[in-house]
Amino acid sequence: MQVVVSAPAEVSERWRDGLAQAAPELDFVLWPEVADGDAEAIEAAVVWNAPPELYARCRHLKCICVLGAGTDQLFAPGIELPEVPIVRIVDPVMALRMASYVLAAILHFQRDFHDYVRQQRERVWRKHRSRDSHRVRVGVMGLGAMGRASAKLLVTNGYDVAGWSRSPRRLPGVEGFAGEDGWPPFLARCDYLACLLPLTAETRGLLGVETFARLPEGAVVINAGRGAHLVEADLLAALDAGRLRGAVLDVFETEPLPPEHPFWDHPRILLTPHVASITNLETGVVQIAAALRTVRDGGVPVNLVDRARGY
């Protein structure tokens, strides 16, 4: 079976080589090194932000494997996706990475490191009294693999944790909220709000002025979902008005963040360059190789994306 691999230039060869080692019986070619005549013979695609031309030219795909947990890139305008199974990576190592990022983001503000970094630059010795973890109310938006791992780690660290999801979910030690009815009471108890939702039509722009207005005064917003969850102008307004104390942002509408963007030098924002949960090549390769073999053998792979939900 021929498989095309399309990924950002700096990692595409590593993925191709890793997959070739994990599944030497399959034939991997790098996009765009695919001659016109050969595209017809390709039966599977392994992609991260692949161009629309790939789907237009590889017309006999039986399966698409996404090199990560988020699959919103496939449902972007301009992409005509064939009606074939879509597989994503569901990796406990990546979920733990996300959980440790959320914890690091909370501690950065909880232990006042954001202020101490600035004070250090100004040679100011001034103590702040930080709140003990059991008095810090954290809310996790989205209880997929990433959200569940994060909520669990936060419970372990003694925080007062709530979770919000589209449909109800029970997690030990986590106060559960679901759907539209659960949204206002959930937000009202979030000193820290961490967005780990998939990006869909329903969740786009959810981190906006109405959400910020329902949070307790001085809350901190963490976005490690997708840039389009956040209404950037609303965040700036809420920070500048003092409604929000700070924000930790890992994802953006445009990545890399353009040099002229106002987030860069905002005193209440910590920026990270989409690193909260970098895809783990080792386990990713194993999962994708298994999915490709299943497809080759006529089976149905695991970790399928639900097209109706969009994730």
Place this chain on the structure above:
Amino acid sequence: MQVVVSAPAEVSERWRDGLAQAAPELDFVLWPEVADGDAEAIEAAVVWNAPPELYARCRHLKCICVLGAGTDQLFAPGIELPEVPIVRIVDPVMALRMASYVLAAILHFQRDFHDYVRQQRERVWRKHRSRDSHRVRVGVMGLGAMGRASAKLLVTNGYDVAGWSRSPRRLPGVEGFAGEDGWPPFLARCDYLACLLPLTAETRGLLGVETFARLPEGAVVINAGRGAHLVEADLLAALDAGRLRGAVLDVFETEPLPPEHPFWDHPRILLTPHVASITNLETGVVQIAAALRTVRDGGVPVNLVDRARGY
């Protein structure tokens, strides 16, 4: 029983009022508002960095209570301490505060926030690949209440944890090292080294060139013990030579840190103003009130300092 309270100006009244509420049958007076004739009648002292004159003038003390966990201040030159029981605060809330500080300090470097803060200032979008927690080897120096709570929290968070103490201690999930023999193998496996030791003649200057030379290349040093544990010039040399990747420092030889000190603008140091584990007034008041009543009734209070060990 008359009790003198001597603490930094900004907190002394809060302690006096808290103690008066917890033990209304005792008579609390603030130092230095003590007339010469009255000093003789004082039977107990509640102190944080009290001046030597207090001990010289209050000659009939039966007990000294220290407003914190560290008691090295009592054994400083110029202080002639009476031979009476010394009580310190041993508070699980303070131990958890310390543990959360150590975790925050590790995550600050592990998740590359130290670099991302600088990159943000320079508008640079560059990803770093952070090490997963289970591959991060952390060493805790000192396994008293603070060190044990920190080691336990780090184990819970999935780190590869070791502990070093003067005499052997067993903690679940923690590789134990003790004494002089245990020192070199302990240091050899510390990607992060957190000092939570008491300050004694033996531990003074322990964070120096010989210690740094035994750490793995690129280790991070966290000092939340006492400033005098660290040889400041040795740290600067090790950072500038690239032997150490960074340092998170909460305590200093001179506090507040003088404005001209080279730590302020060092690019590999995060400074915090002695806030890792701020004494908890609520539980401190309860413990001190109990100790004072025990002394008044002729008993021996708990949480006594061992003068021979110096802590």
